[in-house]
Amino acid sequence: MKEKFVAKRAEAGEPTIFANSQNLMAGMTDVIDLSIGDPDFTTPAPILEAAYKDSLAGHTHYTAYRGDADAIQAVVDYYKRELDVTISEKNVHLLASADYAAFITCFATIEPGDEVLIPNPSFTCYADQVVYCGGTPVMVPTCEENNWRISAADMEKLITPKTRALFINSPCNPTGAILTKEDLQEIADLAVKYDLLVISDEIYTWYDYAAPFVSMLSIPGMAERTVVINSLSKNYVATGARMGWIVAPEQIVGAVFRLGLNMVYTAPAFGQRMTKFALNEGKKYMEPILADFKERMFKTAERINRIPHLHVQYPPQGTFYLFVNIKETGLTSDEFVLTVLEKAHVMLVPGQNFGSCGEGYVRICCTVGLPKLMEAMDRIEAIGL
DSSP: OOOTTOOGGGOOOOOOTTTTHHHHHTTOSSOEEOOOOOOSSOOOHHHHHHHHHHHHTTOOSOOOTTOOHHHHHHHHHHHHHHHOOOOOGGGEEEESOHHHHHHHHHHHHOOTTOEEEEEESOOTHHHHHHHHTTOEEEEEEOOGGGTTOOOHHHHHHTOOTTEEEEEEESSOTTTOOOOOHHHHHHHHHHHHHTTOEEEEEOTTTTOBSSSOOOOGGGSTTOGGGEEEEEESTTTTTOGGGOOEEEEOOHHHHHHHHHHHTTTOOSOOHHHHHHHHHHHHHOHHHHHHHHHHHHHHHHHHHHHHTTSTTOBOOSSOOBSSEEEEEOGGGTOOHHHHHHHHHHHHOEEOEEGGGGOGGGTTEEEEEOOSOHHHHHHHHHHHHHTTO
């Protein structure tokens, strides 16, 4: 039944366990929450201090709409220095978070009725954003046996005359999968063959363990048909800054500019000052944090693989998520998560929340310290699933 005064596109569906997690944990004082991808580290102090000094100097107002010129230049310099990719300042638009960057990219590029290929499983927002823009998400299966890497061959089977774009995410939330340069080249060839736009979510750039991160922008000829989304949130443990950006062809940057004037008028000034310093000088401050995350991932994966009926890929590929196979327990993903919360007081995310191919898996966020992660695994093992 239609909710009064609510547009059809915004009518509520059935809440997932993930969406309802705070209510489920209410009253539990000792829950170890491994459900939210929010790093437990505070943003390195030098990044915050630099932004604070800039704010005291007057950077507390609206900025130029696409962003402060020196912050945009920091993005340009970062791509050249770190990824050997040459872009122009005209290809950059700073935005209030990567989520918003992805949404406005869809709004600027997808027409009603367009089909968009999306990995299954993948970050939950992609499919919803496509739907809200009038498009149709077409989920492309991936599997553990292929290291969760999306393949161009599987994509091609699902292409129709309505296909307009495709999403990729490497390293991937929730699976940790990393696409190799060869994978990206095959996807690029497919995009050229069928004249498709590629939307590449690259927010976990530094969390690459199994293979070096490669940007789609590094594939020759792809800059003219790729929108890259990135942010401070994960690479600089600054989720609260709500700072993201796109790197895109000028015409798409222009479209985002026009639409954004009616949505969010400029990204946060403080976040842009953080962006400038983080991209120019912040990587050295992230090195010990990234090393800590790598240790958490490897040791937690080892510990999981000693729990009867559970297993996870080893060594981990990327991100700070572990996508754990629970099929031998005989429980569905929802049942497993609810049982673990009730009996072990550990909060996880059902794999099916990320797509149908995630059924039989749960996502664990390694976003608490190693002692807490080990305690969580001990609690899970103790209930004997």
